[in-house]
Amino acid sequence: MKKSIILGFIFFSTFIFSQNYDTKAEFPGGQNAFQKEFMRMVHSYVDTNIYAVNGKFTFIIEVDEAGKMSNMKVYPRVRNYEEFLQDMTFAMKKIKKKWKPATKDGKLISSNHIFEIDFTTDYADHGD
Numbered sequence: 001m002k003k004s005i006i007l008g009f010i011f012f013s014t015f016i017f018s019q020n021y022d023t024k025a026e027f028p029g030g031q032n033a034f035q036k037e038f039m040r041m042v043h044s045y046v047d048t049n050i051y052a053v054n055g056k057f058t059f060i061i062e063v064d065e066a067g068k069m070s071n072m073k074v075y076p077r078v079r080n081y082e083e084f085l086q087d088m089t090f091a092m093k094k095i096k097k098k099w100k101p102a103t104k105d106g107k108l109i110s111s112n113h114i115f116e117i118d119f120t121t122d123y124a125d126h127g128d
Contacts, residue, residue, distance in 0.1 A: 021102040025063040025111050028097050035115060041091040051084045053119040059088070065108040067098035 027034035042048065062071040072089045074081075102111035 019102075019111055021104045021109060021111055022106075023103045025067075025102045025113055026100045028100075031115065034095075035117070037095050037097070038092065039117065041094040042088070045091050045094060046087040048119060051078050051080055053078055053084070055120075056116050056118050058114065058116050061092065061113050062110055063099045063101060063113050064110045065101050067101050069093070069095070069099065069113075 027037075058075045060073040060075075061069045063069055069092055072085065072092055074085055074088060078084055099113075101108040103109060
């Protein structure tokens with residue numbers, strides 16, 4: 001079991017980090033502007049306290065040839081993961097600005113964008 005988990009992680013890491021492009025996707029204003037806008041939408045539309053999220057989370061989104069975001073994945077998984085992912089995707093879709101897509105050989109291509117968010121909440125599960 002441990003071997004399959006390790007092999008899966010190696011395959012996943014190789015796939016994610018070996019994207020082949022000439023220029024990567026870029027959000028207007030850069031990475032900091034994207035994360036600021038994403039967190040603004042999260043705080044506006046999502047009650048993160050119901051998920052008891054604390055610590056760093058890795059987000060992977062696909063930026064397509066038109067500069068639209070889709071196919072979000074979040075790691076690590078949390079309690080009520082599907083609802084959490086649905087809420088994070090909703091917040092992502094509220095961002096109106098489009099990305100400048102990645103390019104390969106002068107053509108626009110779809111690519112993955114990876115970023116981390118450090119969530120801290122005051123929620124504690126006391127097991128009542």
